[in-house]
Amino acid sequence: MAHRLPTLVESLARTARLMLIAFISLTAIFALWWPAGVAVLAGDVFSSSRIRLSTRLARWFGVLLFAIASVWIVLQLPYVFQDLVAGLRSAGYLFHPNALGTSMLSSLLMLAAVADRLYFLRALAMVAASIALLLVVASGSRSILVGLLLALIAVVLAPLWARGSTSARLAVALAGLGIMIIFAAVQYLRFGELGTFFVSFERLPLYSTALDLISSAPLTGLGANAWQLHINEVEPSFPQDHAPHPHSVLLQFMIEGGVTGTVLIMVLLANWVIQLLRAESWASQTFRILAILVITALAVQSFADVTLMHPSSYIPLACAAFFRVCTGPAPVTGEVTPQ
Amino acid sequence: MHTSPRLKNSSTKMISQTIRNAAMLLLAIAAITTSLLWLQATVNRRPQVALSWLYIPEHFDAGSPFFALAEVQGRGATEVFLQLRICGPDGTCVHSSRQLIDNLDEPAIVTARRDLHPDDYLVQVLVQTRTYLGVVRTVASGEGKARYGS
Numbered sequence: 001m002a003h004r005l006p007t008l009v010e011s012l013a014r015t016a017r018l019m020l021i022a023f024i025s026l027t028a029i030f031a032l033w034w035p036a037g038v039a040v041l042a043g044d045v046f047s048s049s050r051i052r053l054s055t056r057l058a059r060w061f062g063v064l065l066f067a068i069a070s071v072w073i074v075l076q077l078p079y080v081f082q083d084l085v086a087g088l089r090s091a092g093y094l095f096h097p098n099a100l101g102t103s104m105l106s107s108l109l110m111l112a113a114v115a116d117r118l119y120f121l122r123a124l125a126m127v128a129a130s131i132a133l134l135l136v137v138a139s140g141s142r143s144i145l146v147g148l149l150l151a152l153i154a155v156v157l158a159p160l161w162a163r164g165s166t167s168a169r170l171a172v173a174l175a176g177l178g179i180m181i182i183f184a185a186v187q188y189l190r191f192g193e194l195g196t197f198f199v200s201f202e203r204l205p206l207y208s209t210a211l212d213l214i215s216s217a218p219l220t221g222l223g224a225n226a227w228q229l230h231i232n233e234v235e236p237s238f239p240q241d242h243a244p245h246p247h248s249v250l251l252q253f254m255i256e257g258g259v260t261g262t263v264l265i266m267v268l269l270a271n272w273v274i275q276l277l278r279a280e281s282w283a284s285q286t287f288r289i290l291a292i293l294v295i296t297a298l299a300v301q302s303f304a305d306v307t308l309m310h311p312s313s314y315i316p317l318a319c320a321a322f323f324r325v326c327t328g329p330a331p332v333t334g335e336v337t338p339q
Numbered sequence: 340m341h342t343s344p345r346l347k348n349s350s351t352k353m354i355s356q357t358i359r360n361a362a363m364l365l366l367a368i369a370a371i372t373t374s375l376l377w378l379q380a381t382v383n384r385r386p387q388v389a390l391s392w393l394y395i396p397e398h399f400d401a402g403s404p405f406f407a408l409a410e411v412q413g414r415g416a417t418e419v420f421l422q423l424r425i426c427g428p429d430g431t432c433v434h435s436s437r438q439l440i441d442n443l444d445e446p447a448i449v450t451a452r453r454d455l456h457p458d459d460y461l462v463q464v465l466v467q468t469r470t471y472l473g474v475v476r477t478v479a480s481g482e483g484k485a486r487y488g489s
Contacts, residue, residue, distance in 0.1 A: 204472065205474045208476065211383060235477055236424055236477055
C-alpha cells in the first residue's frame with residue numbers, strides 16, 4: 001500500500017485530536033466537560049477509520065435513508081402551505097422557521113449523498129431536492145439567505161474546485177440565484193420593503209452579552225449549559241426566556257468550551273470536511289459543488305443561530321457523512337461519472 | 340530490540356511535527372484569546388455610573404406597585420436607565436420596563452406593577468447605560484428584600 005505524506009491540516013488534526021482528549025479530560029475535573037467536544041471527536045475518529053459496508057447493505061441502507069429524508073421533506077408541505085396562506089414564515093413541523101431551513105438543507109445533502117451512489121434514485125432526488133429548496137425559501141431565514149449568497153460566491157470563485165466542469169458550477173450558481181430572487185420577492189411582497197432583509201440587528205445585545213460571558217473564562221469556557229446558568233450574572237436584565245441561547249454556534253462553543261475547545265473543534269471539523277470533499281474525487285462534480293454550497297450556507301447560518309445543533313439538522317448531516325464514508329469509493333450501482 | 344534507522348527517523352519526525360503543531364495551535368489559541376478580550380473591552384465599553392443611594396420599601400400592599408427611589412452619579416453618560424427586577428423565592432424573576440432618568444444627581448423613582456402572589460421577594464434596582472454600539476447594559480445595581488401582600 002502506498003503511503004503519502006500527511007497534509008498540514010491532517011497533521012494539525014492529529015495533534016488537535018490528542019489535545020482535545022486532554023482538554024476534555026482536564027476540564028471534566030472541574031465539571032466543565034461538554035458533549036459537543038466528545039461528539040466532534042467521535043465523528044472525527046470514525047471518519048478517519050476504514051469501515052466499509054458491503055454493496056448489498058449499502059444499497060438497502062441508502063434506500064432507507066433516502067426514503068426517510070423524502071418523507072420528512074414531503075411531510076412538511078401541509079403545514080408550510082397553511083402558514084404561507086396565512087402570510088407567515090413557516091416552521092413546518094419544527095419549532096422555528098430557521099430550524100426548518102437548516103433541516104431542509106441538511107436533508108437535501110443527505111438525498112444528494114445517497115443519489116450520488118445509487119444512480120437509479122437521481123430523478124426522485126431532484127424532485128425531493130426541489131421541494132426542499134422551496135421549503136428553505138418558505139422558512140424565510142435571513143441567515144440562510146446570506147449563507148447561500150456567500151456560498152454562491154464561493155462556488156463560483158474559489159479555486160479549490162476550479163477544475164470542475166463549468167456547466168455544473170453555472171447550474172448550481174443559477175439555481176442559487178433563482179432561490180434568492182424568489183426569496184427576496186416573497187419578502188418584498190409580504191413586508192413591502194427589504195430593509196430588515198440582510199442584517200439582524202436584534203442579535204447585537206445577545207452578542208454583546210455573550211462576549212462578556214466568554215471573557216469570564218476565555219480559555220476553558222464555563223461548561224455545558226453555561227448560557228442558561230450564568231447569563232443573568234453578567235447581565236441581570238437579560239430576558240432569558242426570550243433568548244435561551246446565544247444565537248450562534250461559534251459563541252455557544254466559546255462560552256461552553258472556551259477558545260481552546262473551539263479552536264480544536266474547528267480544526268477537527270475543517271479536517272472532516274476537507275477529507276470528505278477530497279476523498280470524494282470519485283463523486284460527481286454536481287454532488288461536490290452541492291456539498292460545498294450546503295456546508296458553506298450552514299456554516300454561515302451557524303454564525304447567527306444554533307438551529308444546526310437541533311437533531312432535525314445534524315442527524316441528516318451525520319447520516320450523509322456516515323453513508324459516504326461507509327460506502328467507499330466504488331459506486332454501488334450504475335455508471336462511474338467521468339472525472 | 341533493533342530499530343531500523345528509517346523507522347527511528349520517521350518516529351522522530353512525527354514527534355517533532357506533533358510538537359510543532361501543538362505549538363501552532365497554542366499560539367492560535369493565545370492570539371484568538373487576546374483578540375477576543377480586546378474586542379470585548381472595546382465593543383462593550385460603556386460609561387461608568389454608580390448608585391449614590393437607594394431606598395426600597397420593606398413592604399408593598401397587594402395590588403399596589405413596586406417602587407424604589409435611587410440617585411445615580413456618573414459622567415459621560417448621555418442616557419441612564421433604571422429597571423426593577425423582582426425575584427421570587429423559586430428564583431423566577433420579572434422585570435419592569437426601563438425608565439430613562441431625566442437628571443443625574445437628582446433622586447429618581449422606578450416603578451413596576453405586577454400581579455404576584457403574597458410572598459417575600461428580592462427587589463433589585465438595575466442602573467443601565469448604553470455601550471458605544473448602542474446596546475443597553477447594566478453597570479450598577481442594588482437590592483433589598485420586600486414583603487408583598489399580607
